[in-house]
Amino acid sequence: MTHAAPPLLVVEDLRTHFFTRRGVTRAVDGVSFTLHAGETLALVGESGSGKSVTCLSLVRLVPEPAGRIVGGRVMFAGEDLLQKSPAEMRRVRGKQIAMVLQDPLTSLNPALTIGTQVGEVVRLHQGLRGASLRERVLDSLRRLRIPAADTRLGHYAHQFSGGMRQRVSSAIALSCAPRLLIADEPTTALDVTIQAQYLELLKDVQASAGVAVILVTHDFGIVAAIADRVAVMYAGRIVEMGSTLQVFDNPSHPYTRALLRCLPDVALKRQQLVEIGGQPPDLARLPPGCPFAPRCPERQAVCDEAFPATVDVARGHTASCWAVPARTPA
Ligand SMILES: Nc1ncnc2c1ncn2[C@@H]1O[C@H](COP(=O)(O)OP(=O)(O)O)[C@@H](O)[C@H]1O
Numbered sequence: 001m002t003h004a005a006p007p008l009l010v011v012e013d014l015r016t017h018f019f020t021r022r023g024v025t026r027a028v029d030g031v032s033f034t035l036h037a038g039e040t041l042a043l044v045g046e047s048g049s050g051k052s053v054t055c056l057s058l059v060r061l062v063p064e065p066a067g068r069i070v071g072g073r074v075m076f077a078g079e080d081l082l083q084k085s086p087a088e089m090r091r092v093r094g095k096q097i098a099m100v101l102q103d104p105l106t107s108l109n110p111a112l113t114i115g116t117q118v119g120e121v122v123r124l125h126q127g128l129r130g131a132s133l134r135e136r137v138l139d140s141l142r143r144l145r146i147p148a149a150d151t152r153l154g155h156y157a158h159q160f161s162g163g164m165r166q167r168v169s170s171a172i173a174l175s176c177a178p179r180l181l182i183a184d185e186p187t188t189a190l191d192v193t194i195q196a197q198y199l200e201l202l203k204d205v206q207a208s209a210g211v212a213v214i215l216v217t218h219d220f221g222i223v224a225a226i227a228d229r230v231a232v233m234y235a236g237r238i239v240e241m242g243s244t245l246q247v248f249d250n251p252s253h254p255y256t257r258a259l260l261r262c263l264p265d266v267a268l269k270r271q272q273l274v275e276i277g278g279q280p281p282d283l284a285r286l287p288p289g290c291p292f293a294p295r296c297p298e299r300q301a302v303c304d305e306a307f308p309a310t311v312d313v314a315r316g317h318t319a320s321c322w323a324v325p326a327r328t329p330a
């Protein structure tokens with residue numbers, strides 16, 4: 001795919017570490033990627049690989065004081081978010097970049113009605129009042145196919161099912177018309193039928209608004225259904241990245257292949273990743289070489305010596321593995 005416009009988001013060598021009594025945990029350790037308007041990038045990888053910390057770093061919500069962004073750049077619409085003041089960042093979040101989290105109950109206020117909560121966001125960002133505010137709130141609920149929206153306005157979070165809560169929190173996230181939506185495992189808590197509905201909804205959002213999406217998921221079925229590109233994370237780094245087709249057709253990192261082998265049958269059933277043999281590494285005690293080496297079926301001597309450079313497998317498809325030969329330029 002070629003893009004005329006510059007990317008909406010350019011992340012360069014992002015590093016976020018946690019400083020604890022156990023030492024320094026390199027949760028995000030040199031992550032780089034770009035994202036264009038209207039594009040959806042899936043972040044996949046086992047638990048603890050740094051997906052959530054990457055997302056939190058982009059919007060500067062890393063839990064402090066233990067967590068700190070120690071390096072890199074996050075260029076969003078041409079400006080480095082890492083250089084912005086906390087007040088400027090608050091304006092960026094919610095207005096330009098919205099987040100949907102795994103458990104929407106934690107992000108919804110139990111004491112306020114849904115109408116009030118969606119309304120607050122709309123009032124804040126669009127300065128609407130009265131009848132036009134109410135119309136706008138109804139609009140955003142209807143857009144996410146929340147039935148009987150006008151009655152539902154007066155209800156509280158606990159009166160909604162998990163799937164509906166996820167829609168409401170998405171309605172809040174999207175009602176300020178963000179340019180980037182970051183969704184961190186938005187469907188993990190939902191049952192399979194509701195998941196499917198939620199994904200349809202996400203597709204509508206992608207299509208209608210041209211929003212760029214970063215979607216964290218364990219589920220390759222979801223990746224196949226809605227992502228343009230995939231980034232595979234391991235031990236705080238992206239070890240393979242490419243279009244969804246490239247990564248599924250020609251998985252080049254042994255870790256990606258292991259993840260894909262763990263899939264029973266994507267077409268039949270959406271399923272969480274089954275464990276890969278061995279343990280993910282301790283991010284506070286990373287070895288000098290490739291962190292996947294101890295679990296890798298293709299381990300060579302060099303793998304224990306240095307981290308492999310990122311090479312081009314094909315145009316737009318990269319991998320960081322000593323066993324992957326660089327493509328010879330055409
Ligand atoms: N609040 C925290 N304090 C200390 N370490 C943390 C904290 N949050 C995350 N980490 C470290 O960062 C690593 C990556 O976490 P995370 O990004 O949440 O993983 P993922 O989302 O891929 O499951 C964890 O394995 C952990 O070592």
Ligand SMILES: [Mg+2]
Binds near residue numbers: 052
């Ligand atoms: Mg996570």
